[in-house]
Amino acid sequence: MSISRNDDLDSLKQAMYWTENGKPYFHRDAYTFGRSLIPLLKTSFSESKDSLVDFLKSYETYRVSRTDVCLYAIRYYYIQKLLCDDPSRLGIFTNVKKVESLVKKQMEAYRKGVKAEEGWQDSMKEAGIWDDDKVKAE
Secondary structure, eight states: OOOOHHHHHHHHHHHTEEEETTEEEEOHHHHHHHHHHGGGBSSOHHHHHHHHHHHHHHHHHHHHTOTTSOHHHHHHHHHHHHHHHOGGGGTTBSOHHHHHHHHHHHHHHHHHHHTTOTTHHHHHHHTTOTTGGGOOOO
16 A cells, blocks of 8 residues: 555654654654655665654754845855765765756746746746745644
8 A cells, every 4th residue: 555645744744743842843844845755765765764854854954044144045155065065965866967957946936926926826837836834733
């Protein structure tokens, strides 16, 4: 029996509650980033879940130290940092170039949206970030 994409997303969403100051806190950006990365995993989500969650926790630590940059640029910078400093961390993905391309596409789509450039909505939909702001904790 195969697990549906919705089951994978529900499982990922539950894994994005991390305890902070004794209370569970939902990490929305880590969830939306992870959601976009699931199709690029080397193995099935159920086999890769723990590694992906560790990857996203590392990303979240990196992200919170860069409050002056948009989230989608931080994703791009994080992947670039890993490519230079610790490429083995990207070993959970089938193709690192596709991961790099995805985060660049997300960053550029967000930039188009901020500048309200022609076609910005389509760019955000194609990059998979159109509904990121609608994700809510349960």
